[in-house]
Amino acid sequence: xxxxxxxxxxxxxxxxxxxxxxxxxxxxxxxxxxxxxxxxxxxxxxxxxxxxxxxxxxxxxxxxxxxxxxxxxxxxxxxxxxxxxxxxxxxxxxxxxxxxxxxxxxxxxxxxxxxxxxxxxxxxxxxxxxxxxxxxxxxxxxxxxxxxxxxxxxxxxxxxxxxxxxxxxxxxxxxxxxxxxxxxxxxxxxxxxxxxxxxxxxxxxxxxxxxxxxxxxxxxxxxxxxxxxxxxxxxxxxxxxxxxxxxxxxxxxxxxxxxxxxxxxx
Numbered sequence: 271x272x273x274x275x276x277x278x279x280x281x282x283x284x285x286x287x288x289x290x291x292x293x294x295x296x297x298x299x300x301x302x303x304x305x306x307x308x309x310x311x312x313x314x315x316x317x318x319x320x321x322x323x324x325x326x327x328x329x330x331x332x333x334x335x336x337x338x339x340x341x342x343x344x345x346x347x348x349x350x351x352x353x354x355x356x357x358x359x360x361x362x363x364x365x366x367x368x369x370x371x372x373x374x375x376x377x378x379x380x381x382x383x384x385x386x387x388x389x390x391x392x393x394x395x396x397x398x399x400x401x402x403x404x405x406x407x408x409x410x411x412x413x414x415x416x417x418x419x420x421x422x423x424x425x426x427x428x429x430x431x432x433x434x435x436x437x438x439x440x441x442x443x444x445x446x447x448x449x450x451x452x453x454x455x456x457x458x459x460x461x462x463x464x465x466x467x468x469x470x471x472x473x474x475x476x477x478x479x480x481x482x483x484x485x486x487x488x489x490x491x492x493x494x495x496x497x498x499x500x501x502x503x504x505x506x507x508x509x510x511x512x513x514x515x516x517x518x519x520x521x522x523x524x525x526x527x528x529x530x531x532x533x534x535x536x
Contacts, residue, residue, distance in 0.1 A: 274302055275313070281402060293335035299342040303349060308448060311339050312355045314371075316406040321368035332371035333378070340382045351448065352390045354379045358459070360394055376457070383455055391453050393444060396461030399522065400437030401529035409434070409523070413475065413530050416483050422476065425489040428469030435462035436517035463516055478524055 273279055274291045282288050291298045293313050303309055314332050315321050321328035336354065343349040359365030360372040382388040403410035416422050440460050447453040466474075469485075476483045 272302065272306075293338055294330065296338040296342055299338055300346050303339070303342050304346050305348065307348070307350045308353065309339065309343055309349055309351075310353045310355070310444070311336055314355065315368070316357075318359075318365065318368045320406075321371065322366045325367040328367050328371050332368070333374050336375040337378055340378060340388065343388055344382060344386045349388065351454065352379065352382075352388055353444070353447070354390060354392050356392050356394045356457075358394050358396050358461070389454050391447055391455070392457045393447070394457060394459045395435075395440060396459070397432040397434045398437050398440055399434055399526060401526045402437065403526075409471075409526065410530065412472075413523070413526055414534065416475065416479065417527070417531050417534050420483055422472045422483050422485045423488045424468055424472060424485070425487070426468070427490075428467060428472070428487070430468050431465050432468065432471070433461035433463070433465055434471070434519055434522075435460060436519075436522045439516050462519070464519060466519070474520060475523060475527075478520065478527060 271286045273282060273286055273288045275288070276290060276292050278290065279288055289302060291302060293299060293311075313335055315324075315328040321332075340352065343352055354375060356376050357365070357369070357372045359369035360376050362369050365372070376392050379390045379392060383390050397408070399407060399409035405411060412422065439462075443460055447458060472485050476485060
């Protein structure tokens with residue numbers, strides 16, 4: 271297995287190799303996908319606010335980067351399936367430039383199958399979290415800020431619903447889809463089991479931290495984010511896949527807090 275990124279990974283395991291590649295360089299991508307059976311594209315500007323403030327960079331990475339990988343797979347040949355990491359925002363009227371980039375890349379992925387026979391699976395990930403996350407991740411940012419400042423900040427009324435799923439559960443399901451032909455040329459939704467309001471998430475985190483945190487509303491508006499559902503009517507539907515068993519949200523949050531606290535206070 272080859273892990274490809276522009277940044278070096280600290281989590282490379284045995285039987286894995288790492289190669290530093292910019293996905294805007296199609297020639298290097300062609301070298302990477304030569305002789306490969308399955309290609310996953312997880313690369314993205316995934317922070318919604320980053321995409322809003324720098325739409326050109328978001329489109330370059332999220333759209334042109336994905337197009338380069340698709341084209342490389344087509345030119346090299348032999349790829350049995352291309353797996354694209356999309357988002358619940360792909361079918362939403364919210365999500366601004368991030369949602370637009372994901373919907374565009376879904377369409378490009380579908381078109382490469384129609385025109386060139388490159389089989390695919392589009393996975394629309396919901397609200398992911400995990401101890402290995404980065405600044406792109408809402409919960410990671412929330413926990414890091416809480417540990418550093420003793421405060422939990424939120425925008426809006428706190429009533430917006432999310433179905434959080436641990437990255438480990440999402441990773442397992444993202445591999446399981448390869449074993450079943452029913453997921454070929456399909457769109458899959460990966461979210462958590464439990465619906466949770468944002469204010470309930472903050473309360474849970476505060477309880478884990480022994481109620482030492484101050485919860486603060488910093489804005490009445492949460493621009494670009496959906497409230498209850500990300501979905502706006504669109505003819506392309508998707509199957510929903512959930513983890514069973516799954517990592518409990520409270521346990522997952524505790525592990526994230528421990529990892530972030532260790533990093534911050536190293």
